[in-house]
Amino acid sequence: MAASALRFYEARGLIRSVRTPAGHRRYERATARRVAFIVFAQRLGFTLEEIRAQLDRLPRDRVPTGEDWSRLSETWQARVEERIAELERLRAGLSECIGCGCLSLDRCSILNPDDRVAAHGPGPRYWLGDERPTVET
């Protein structure tokens, strides 16, 4: 991990270091797990504020146990399920209309007549989980 990333996390209160007499940063061994947690939490889409709130639930007076980490990861279940569903929609929709409003595929004009999906909000609405309108025949 880049030293700049560690400094960034430290500046935001996600990890702590101690300084040597020469002014170098040293991290406790348990910090490696906190850093891994931060990296994967970011991959799941948690903001740094959310990550800090989660890490604040860990004990500060001792090295967190497996039970502490397990309790913390329970908050990830819903996010993991959301990400899996999102990635599955992404995989399934790569060659299909995604409801983004571009109308660039020949199937778009059928699946999104007059760009009606735009009324649901910006972005690729079908990838975001919006229902496809039923096509009248």
Ligand code: FES
């Ligand atoms: S792919 Fe953009 S509206 Fe169909």
